Amino acid sequence: MTRFAHSVKLDKEKCCGCTTCVKHCPTEAIRVRGGKAIIISERCIDCGECIRICPHHAKKAVVDSLNIIDRFAYTIALPAPSFYAQFPGVCDRNVVLTALKRIGFDEVFEVAAGAEAVSRATMLDLNYERVELPVISCACPAVVRIIRARFPSLLPHLLEYRTPMDVSARWAKKIAMEKTGLPKEKIGCIFISPCPAKSTSSKMPLGEYESYVDGVVSMSELYPVILPKLKEIKEPEILAFSTATGVSWAKSGGEALASQALCNLAADGIENVISVLEALEDERIHQPQFIELNGCIGGCVGGALTVENTYIAKSRLVHIMNTSTRTRKLEGVPDDEIMKEDFRITYEPHMLLDSDMEKAMEKMARIDEQEKRLSGMDCGACGAPTCRALAEDIVNGYGQEDQCIFLMREKLEKLLAEKEAEKKDGKGTEG
16 A cells, blocks of 8 residues: 655644534545544545635645755756736746746746646647547646546546646756756756645656655745745846746646647536546546546636635736747757656555455445434534544444434433433332
8 A cells, every 4th residue: 555645734733623624625534533633644635625724724735945945956946837826916927937046946947838748748649549538637636646546447548648747847857957967866846836736746746656846835935935026026037938828727727728629628626526527437428538627726726825816816827828928948848758657547545445345345334334323414513524424434443423413412312311210210119
C-alpha cells in the first residue's frame, strides 16, 4: 500500500468539532472523535474543500515557505496561470513575473506554457485518433486520485501526459541546465500553487517516478510579498512567453476549448465532478471527445490557496487574456521525455473493506444490518457524515453505536422506563 503524504492538516487548537468539514468532504475522509476532527489518510485526496469551508480555519495546507529558494544555487518560479488573476489592476503578466524575480527568484517560467504544450499534444491525439474517447484531462491531481480510487474503469481514458506543472518543471530545468551548467539537483523549481493537491502531487507524483518540482509555495502566502513590489515596477522585464491559450487553463472550460475537440465537456466543483464520473462509468455520456474536470469551483481560480474571489478572478483573467502582453520567444519545444508520463496510472483502492473478498462481503452484510439499526437521518451528530459511514466505522472498529444520539436517546428512555417500573414495583411490594 502506498504511503500517504498529504498536504491538508488539522490545527487541533482551532478545531471545535463542529462537523462542517465532515458534511462537506467529498470522499468521507473526515470524522469528529473526542470533540476534534480527524482525517482518514487513505480517503483524503487533498482537494482542499475542508480548508475552504471550515468556519474556524482549523484546516490548513502544508506547503513550503518562500525560504526554500535559499536551498538552491539557481531558482525558477513556476507561477500557475491563476496567479495573474489575484492582483487588481494588473493586465500585463510581465509585471507579476518581474515582481517574482525581484523577491529572489533567478528565473521565471510560465506554467501556462506547459499547459499550451499539453493542449497541442492533445489536439494532435484527437485529430489522429490516437486516444480512447472520451479523453479525460489529467491536470487536476484531486480528480485523478478520485478516478484512481473509485472509477478504475475510466483510467484508460486519462491523458498520458504529465500535468502542466510537471511539464513546465522539466522543461524549465532542461533550459536552466544548458544555460548555467549546473546539475538539476542545484536548480530549484518552485511552483506557486492555488491548491494543496498540487503540493501532494509534487511529493507523491502520479504517472512519474519523480517530480521535478522541488517546492510548492501557496499563492495566499506569496500575495502580500508580491503586492507591494508591483507598485514599484515601472518598466517590467519581458518575461512572458505563453499565449492566452495557456492562461485560459486557469478557469473552467479553458483546457477543453484549447483541445479544439469537436465536442467537449467541462465540469468544476468536486461534487459535480463525481456526478460526471458516475455518468461516464454508467455510460450515460457519449458525445464529448474531451472532458475537463476541475476539483475547485471555477477551476484553479477557485483554489483553496488563492486570495481573490473566484468570480472576480475569473473576470480578471478574461481581461488579462484579451489584453496584449509583450512576450519573448522561448527556444525549442518539449519532447516526449518531458511531456509523456513514465507509466500509466493504475487502480489503487483506498476504500476497501478488506483485501480478502470473503471477509469484505461478510463486513458488507454486517454494515447493512448495522445501518438498519441507525436512524437514517444522516444528521452528522455522531461525527460521521452519514449513517452508512457510521455503520462502516462500527464494523471496522472505529466507532460505537453510542455515538448515534437517536440510539442513545432510545437507550436512555428505556433505562428511565425501567427505573420507573422498579419504583412502582417497590411501592407495590411495600403496600
